Amino acid sequence: MKRRALLKLLISSAASLPLLRVTLRAQQLTADDVFVLRDVAGTVLPSSIGRKGQDEAVDNFLRWITDYKENVALSHGYGDPRLVKSGPTPAPGYARQIAGLQQAAQSRGGRFGALPPEVRRELLDAAFKAADLRNLPGRPDGKHVVADLMAHYFRSSGANDLCYNSRIGRNTYRAIRVTTVRPAPLSR
């Protein structure tokens, strides 16, 4: 009972954030789902970005889900072009995957983030294998919500900067002169 009360409190305080309100209105992920996602983020995203950075990464991913458009032409490609359209929103699948993960975590002793690291890895490993995930997707593709959260973050310009510990700013607006010198290190 105590855990449930705590969960409700966390959800209600989180739901006061404007972005989350939008997310809850527009998509099929529930506040519970979002809570689980934030919990998982602590395991799958780098600790160096801190809890705040991990929450931001989740918020950005939720925004990605909210803004997803179905049946839109994807890049045709060049050389051997093909007309491919975006599929249905991954949100319902995400909800199922989160529920599955939560259920698996419960069966191993409780909340995902509270499980021993190797158990968390084991659960995700099993989930990814079941989803036939061999590598990090180029961008979220609906196969598994956690891999998609990871892809959304690790494929970002910010993660690229973190990897190189440098202000590269890939695909963002930059003055040309900024790129003509060795990129400055990220400030600590």
Added chain:
Amino acid sequence: MPIHESDVCVIGGGITAAMVIERLASLKPGLRITVVEAGRSIFDRENRGTYHRRALEYGEHPWHDDYIEDQQAKGMISMTMAVGGQALHWGGACNRFSEEDLRLKSLYGLADDWAIDWPELEKFYVQAEHRLNVAGDPSPYPEDRRSGPYRQPAMPLSYNLQVLKKWAEQSGLKFSPLPMARNITGPFDGRGACGLYDTCGDVCPTGARYSPDYTYQQLIAAKKVTLHDRMLVRKLVLSEGRDTIAAAHGYHQERPNEVMEYRARLFVLASGQCWSPHLLLLSANARFPNGIANRSGAVGRYMAGHKFISAQATIDDETFPGQNMTHSLISREYFRCATNTPFVRHDTRVWESSAGKEPRLRSAEGRLLLGDELLDEWRSRALKGSSVRLRTYYDSHPSADSRLTLDPASKNRYGDPMPKIDHQLDVAATAREGATLAHCTGVFERMVKASNGRLIGKPSVSTYWDHPAGGCRMGTDPASSVVDSYGRTHDHENLFVIGAPTLPTGGCTNGTLTFVALSLRSADRMSELM
């Protein structure tokens, strides 16, 4: 059938049409020019920041509905059919061909000479570079002499490209920044300055990379052209008893019953290397049973372009992928080939790369990586030296059987057979394929020797021909060519074909600047006739 009359009817609304119309309108003010384009106008430049973001985040095509689903060709490298054409999403590379491209037959006994001299074409290169606001530096090779300067200095090299230039030049090749049609020094001609979003080949949020839609909007606003978009021209009609073109019949894409007869004194076929020969073949009639402008039988033949060889390398030098991935270095060392050595011509290009340095979900041993472990593993690969992308476009001469044909198995909504392109090398080019691959591999191997480099895997040959051209090749002999050096068809005095289709061979570097230069020259000739 309603009739629309003008002085000049341009069929196809891509970059070469934009250049011809702009030039004609300046040379002959008051000329009534109509451009008829099968695709739609995409003039929502205010949304391009959003399209840029969505292309990155979702992989969405940033040019919405820039294609016609039932108007597609087999063997075509792009689906785009819209006002602005494929140059809506080109990278902006503006490299010149070289004098050797125009004299292949006389220098090497290969393929054919072009029906134009280099000094003449070179003048129009200068004009094309000015119109597109190309940023470039003079080539370090003295043979690449120019009669006029670029309007802007080259795009400054990123730190990464500076590192790679130093590395690549240890091979003895000289490299310079690839000339680009981008506003580097500031806004120009209604387009913004470069903000280095690095998505030039998809969509440029500021308009810094030249895009023909800007030119069309300016021409329309100045009433220099009338644009009929969503009108597919399916047939060219001959004048009665004469070999001139009397009309073009256009069919509205959304209102199939709406047919328009376009009449003009001059017709300009500017539909690119695929749809130009296609329309000519489709317009066959009793007097021209093999197609309009096709007494020679050369329409749809000698489909050109160039193949390419790609490789990835790693070197010890440190770079930071993501600085400017669409900019590159070029060496023109092998644009020239001695006449007493085996023939091989190609450009040599170098890009920064993140190949092999992307985040991974599993370690080499298959262990799932999460959070800090994933980042650590990523860093262990990313911070160890650099990846480099290498490529050569090589001179690939087409045979007469390198063809565009009408494919009865594929038809559009009107029942017209769609084009099918099947590129074929000529006998000599086929025979030297192995030697070309060996030569280019040797060049790459020479380059990677510096900085403890090595090639990753074997260089690979492309599965398609880039910068496709040909199908209405130029020549002085009406028996073996479709148009003269100005693009005027031998068979019809009031019909021009411009740009890519007129090239006898596809060169060994990006083609767009050459298509534009030839088209500007065509425009001058047209103005003399009007």
